[in-house]
Amino acid sequence: MTIFRLDLLRHGEPQGGARFRGDGVDDPLSDLGWQQMWSAMGGEDLPHALPWTQIISSPMQRCQSFARRLAECTGLPLAIESRFREVGFGAWEGRTRAELRAQGPEYQAFFADPVNARPAGSEPLEDFYARVIHGLGHIQQEYADQHVLLVTHAGVIRATICYALDIPLKAMYRIKIPYAGVTQVEADQMGLSLMYVNRLQGLAP
Template identity: 60%
Template sequence: MCMDLLRHGEPTGGLRYRGSGVDDPLSQEGWRQMWDAVGGKANPGGPWDRLVSSPMARCQGFAEQLAQRLGLPMAIEPALREVGFGAWEGRSHEDLKLNSLDEYLAFFQDPLKSRPQGAEPLGEFRGRVSDALARVETRYRGQHVLLVTHAGVIRAGICAALDVPLEAMYRIKVPYAGLTRLRRDERGLMLEFVNRTRVS
């Protein structure tokens, strides 16, 4: 069983916190990033048998177009949506540094205990993602699946594969349209590669 996790491209609205509460569509550059990741809009390709997408617009719109172009089945998995950032939804990094620096630094020092007000608990988020990945594995056993999703979901998947503590999750950088592969074999869930910019 092989799962490729593709982060969405750049959204409109600039660099800001978008969790499960803010859902900007892809910018023109974001669409270009996504098509480039799969071999180009004119001739996309990949080793996949099917696609599974987050329900958020910045993922689903591209996943639907790619599935149509490749002639592959596609499903929506609601639990692959991004982590909820609560009061930080829609706020820029610069705004937080300028107006909430202590809170901003505390989050990165201990994102498990220093969550933004109203944010989804990180342990619950990791459980949600782990359950979603397990459902994908069960439903599509033996297939190669492309999951179009979010940086937080990809970080949670990497942490699960490597048994990394949740406190370290935000030390994993995931670029727009970065591609990460998880593979399960007789040894368990393995991390094959992280953050490729183009499918091989």
């Protein structure tokens, strides 16, 4: 039986701390962010054999910088896939939650219905979901019997979980994804299954 296994690793903390970063704001990882990413690997000295055959990354530097470094350290091939960049937040790009709460009801409306109450100029959530699922289908076919690491964003991981569990997009932001958290899915002839969510340290082979 052919099994495709995918580990989705969220990037670590970017410089500038917590704020809305979609595909329009792309701060580099902070020192803490780098530590978080290496911690997810079990340490910067890579003390165990890593299980992957392929690394894939979002093109955004908060993902790609670590993915490239990991590929250099391990000799694993790296592919950059634009379909796994973060959802665009439009007018909210670079804003903090505190700033948005102070502006009025738009912030609460977004979390109540992120499909219809989008920030001005943002990417439609249905379009974002469609490109992520299209990307998943592509890599599942390309690496059908392999174990792949995808370095990506919270939104991409949420969309993947929604797809695996058939969760409506309206509930997407009820899923919390921490910095450097790892979520795993598997696919076989029965479809996509969620194996675990938000593992934070020491990925075992």
